[in-house]
Amino acid sequence: MTVDISIRICGQAGQGIQSISAAMGKVFIRHGYYVFINNDVESRIRGGHNFDQVRVGHEPVNAVNDKVDLLIALDAETRDADLPYLKDDGVMIYDDEKPATDSKNPHHIPIPLEKLASKAGGSKIMANTVATGAAFALLKFELQPLQDHLKEVFGDKGKAVIHQNQTCAEAGYRFVQQHFKGNFPYPLDTGKFQRNKMLLNGSQAMALGAICSGLKFYSGYPMSPSTGIMEFIAALGKEHHIIMEPAEDEISAVNMVIGASFAGARAMTATSGGGFCLMVEALGLAGMTETPVVVINAQRPGPSTGLPTRTEQSDLKFTIHAGHGEFPRAVFAPGNAELAFFAVSKAFNLADRYQTPVIILTDQHLNDSFSTVDGFDLDQITIDRGNILNDKDFSSASDYKRYALDKSGVSPRIIPGRTEAVLYADSDEHTEAGHITESAAVRNRMHKKRMAKLKGLRKEMNAPEIYPSRKGDIILLGWGSTCGALKEAVDQMNSQDMSTRLIHFSEIYPFPECDFSEIISDHTKIISVENNYSGQFADIFSHETGLAISHKILKFDGRPFTAHEIISVVKERL
Amino acid sequence: MVSLEDFYSDDPIAWCPGCGNFSILKSLKQAFVDLGKKPHEIVIVSGIGQAPKTPHYLRCNAFNGLHGRTLPVATGVKLANHELTVLAQGGDGDGYGEGGNHFIHAMRRNVDITYLVHNNQVYGLTKGQTSPTSGEGFVTRTTPQGSVNRPINPLLLAIASDCSFVARGFAGEIDHLSELIRKGITHKGFALIDILQSCVSFNRVNTFKWYKDRVYRIDEDPEYDPKNRLMAFEKAAEWGEKIPIGIIYSTDRPALNSQIPAIKDEPLVKQRVDPSDFVDIFEMFR
Numbered sequence A: 001m002t003v004d005i006s007i008r009i010c011g012q013a014g015q016g017i018q019s020i021s022a023a024m025g026k027v028f029i030r031h032g033y034y035v036f037i038n039n040d041v042e043s044r045i046r047g048g049h050n051f052d053q054v055r056v057g058h059e060p061v062n063a064v065n066d067k068v069d070l071l072i073a074l075d076a077e078t079r080d081a082d083l084p085y086l087k088d089d090g091v092m093i094y095d096d097e098k099p100a101t102d103s104k105n106p107h108h109i110p111i112p113l114e115k116l117a118s119k120a121g122g123s124k125i126m127a128n129t130v131a132t133g134a135a136f137a138l139l140k141f142e143l144q145p146l147q148d149h150l151k152e153v154f155g156d157k158g159k160a161v162i163h164q165n166q167t168c169a170e171a172g173y174r175f176v177q178q179h180f181k182g183n184f185p186y187p188l189d190t191g192k193f194q195r196n197k198m199l200l201n202g203s204q205a206m207a208l209g210a211i212c213s214g215l216k217f218y219s220g221y222p223m224s225p226s227t228g229i230m231e232f233i234a235a236l237g238k239e240h241h242i243i244m245e246p247a248e249d250e251i252s253a254v255n256m257v258i259g260a261s262f263a264g265a266r267a268m269t270a271t272s273g274g275g276f277c278l279m280v281e282a283l284g285l286a287g288m289t290e291t292p293v294v295v296i297n298a299q300r301p302g303p304s305t306g307l308p309t310r311t312e313q314s315d316l317k318f319t320i321h322a323g324h325g326e327f328p329r330a331v332f333a334p335g336n337a338e339l340a341f342f343a344v345s346k347a348f349n350l351a352d353r354y355q356t357p358v359i360i361l362t363d364q365h366l367n368d369s370f371s372t373v374d375g376f377d378l379d380q381i382t383i384d385r386g387n388i389l390n391d392k393d394f395s396s397a398s399d400y401k402r403y404a405l406d407k408s409g410v411s412p413r414i415i416p417g418r419t420e421a422v423l424y425a426d427s428d429e430h431t432e433a434g435h436i437t438e439s440a441a442v443r444n445r446m447h448k449k450r451m452a453k454l455k456g457l458r459k460e461m462n463a464p465e466i467y468p469s470r471k472g473d474i475i476l477l478g479w480g481s482t483c484g485a486l487k488e489a490v491d492q493m494n495s496q497d498m499s500t501r502l503i504h505f506s507e508i509y510p511f512p513e514c515d516f517s518e519i520i521s522d523h524t525k526i527i528s529v530e531n532n533y534s535g536q537f538a539d540i541f542s543h544e545t546g547l548a549i550s551h552k553i554l555k556f557d558g559r560p561f562t563a564h565e566i567i568s569v570v571k572e573r574l
Numbered sequence B: 001m002v003s004l005e006d007f008y009s010d011d012p013i014a015w016c017p018g019c020g021n022f023s024i025l026k027s028l029k030q031a032f033v034d035l036g037k038k039p040h041e042i043v044i045v046s047g048i049g050q051a052p053k054t055p056h057y058l059r060c061n062a063f064n065g066l067h068g069r070t071l072p073v074a075t076g077v078k079l080a081n082h083e084l085t086v087l088a089q090g091g092d093g094d095g096y097g098e099g100g101n102h103f104i105h106a107m108r109r110n111v112d113i114t115y116l117v118h119n120n121q122v123y124g125l126t127k128g129q130t131s132p133t134s135g136e137g138f139v140t141r142t143t144p145q146g147s148v149n150r151p152i153n154p155l156l157l158a159i160a161s162d163c164s165f166v167a168r169g170f171a172g173e174i175d176h177l178s179e180l181i182r183k184g185i186t187h188k189g190f191a192l193i194d195i196l197q198s199c200v201s202f203n204r205v206n207t208f209k210w211y212k213d214r215v216y217r218i219d220e221d222p223e224y225d226p227k228n229r230l231m232a233f234e235k236a237a238e239w240g241e242k243i244p245i246g247i248i249y250s251t252d253r254p255a256l257n258s259q260i261p262a263i264k265d266e267p268l269v270k271q272r273v274d275p276s277d278f279v280d281i282f283e284m285f286r
């Protein structure tokens, strides 16, 4: 039987939920499983109701499940809130000091988590490690891989800390072996140790994509859910010769990035909606001065501060249009961590080749969720810096004109200091030489030149993914991080004889050239699925393709879609 | 080797006749010549206003960006290629108003750039509104009853921020200003040069004569020690009958760009990257 189980670990912020999910994730991928972990946290440092949900399977898992098979409750209040999400045959473990209402249920297992932690580890803070051990015992997974993991994680904290944690894990493991007489329905076979899979979140994937593509300069200002990117780059900066300069605000961050890029370094910044708002004037500056920049906008629910730690896809129209005046740009919205890795790489190449901003639009669900990737093929990454001139390329340095007119819209750049030539870059409308102008004729020529880049950019955009290849009377339409849930929904609908297909866009603007005549007929029902209130992508899709949307499934509560949820709405509406 | 002609630009100048900016431009070119800097080794990042048009009027690399955002762009340029001579340049509105936050943080970072603020105590390009350095009682279209706000004293702000080089120049003293610019460029760290500049069109109070009658050089005072921060505070606070010009404060502290391990061996822009260098980077995720 193929395994596909979900485990929810709930508790207060500060109780170590993420150490449990990280331990499970790491150990399971190292024994051949696919893992997907999403986190659902409140915007606070201590307390509150938070959970991580670990989904583990033999087959790739890329979305959240509605119901869980195992609930690990570190705290009584969150336990009671999350109990409704436990399947009927599911099992719960919780601290016995805080009795559950339904304490007769043999599947509700009280464990003295804090007491065991104090006894075995010397501090009740290690209750999370006891719980991890207990969960491993329930899953009938061997203890040793967990112990090895703890040794690795606490390696730099010294032998004593490793020992305390291992003793705690063992205490939880033994407790369950001795006291749990029931049967957990979905045991996980330990299998063989292997290291051919990776577990990483979208922020890490994008930071890696940037580093492997030659990122040299990053500046940013912390804002969830983008902060992980800057922290990761900062951590690796010394080893890989990258500058990560913490900015005083997002305006500074993006302007520093523009400066570094003007000087010739590959440069990037990332933020979320509020910070992106502050960057908008400078996006136009990059467009006008024709400076390549890559900006990641990791969305969260707005407006204003919104729900800081949750997910939404409501900046789409804003991102496509952000800025006063008109200038060319490209906007990507990768569907998962793997696509996000390569999206960054492509973004850098397009930014350099078209000398204009490229924006990657993600969201909290993509940035923070961990998924399993077999690996990234570095052969697929090329670094193309675009048209850059050196001294040998011109006869006289004084003739160089930064904004020389060209049909493609792209004029050759120089890197300041590398040649005898100099360049003038200007945010005012300017002549070919880069000097300020008021001429109507020059304005027309220059504006057309810049906007001509959109034509080239459009050809670069990948068409949407169509999944699966066979026909479908129902089309689910989506973009960005909903990809995993949508594919799962399509699979399930097809297995229930609802012939369905997915059209999923990871590259959005300029809208890719695509032809749907083969797959869409008059009978096809197109249902758009988006994490926003108004169906922003549905509008764009209809506008670009002339195709009508039959239904919109919209969600803006800050939580990611599940396949089950999508299917039930489809059934209700059709 | 380098001469004034090397810095010639054929871009027609859009300043008012008699504007203090002409003298500042002259001082700037002279400083480059005296330092033997070649045009392509220099980047001037400017903002928006009358003053920030300056880089168009000489030959060098120029990035004429947004109003108020010169310092972040200049910081990015310097960190990407610290072998370039990087200057930032703009007006009082640009630097102390719109860009005020960046100003404080650039001083904190102490990145090795030279910042010229053409301080005419008014918004010139937008045709005469009150600026952060306008005097109390200054009547403009936006302060018809006269400004009631206390003006920013950029020098005091800079010394309080431990800016590593703080100077004031006067557009009417070209050679002295040129020397200050030269010293600012040579200084390893962030150098602020606030330049008193008359605006012939919109500031009828702080005219050329008004400045001329008041300024005096502190470098002529053998007792004055710009390394003494307390003395510097006192000097910087002087404004009214007499206005000091010269290096008000300077201190040695390492520039940001000298402290970053990533550029210890060579500037970012000279580093070559090959994706295949990174095969091992993924191990931590396995």
Ligand SMILES: Cc1ncc(C[n+]2csc(CCOP(=O)(O)OP(=O)(O)O)c2C)c(N)n1
Binding pocket: B048, B049, B050, B051, B052, B067, B090, B091, B092, B093, B094, B095, B118, B120, B122, B123, B124, B125, B126, B131
């Ligand atoms: C974001 C933004 N706000 C306002 C302006 C309009 N603006 C252009 S220059 C300027 C003030 C100019 O004063 P200052 O910086 O002192 O330079 P000066 O012209 O006096 O040399 C203003 C308000 C702008 N270009 N951008």
Ligand SMILES: [Mg+2]
Binding pocket: B049, B091, B092, B093, B118, B119, B120, B121, B122, B123, B124, B131
């Ligand atoms: Mg001014």
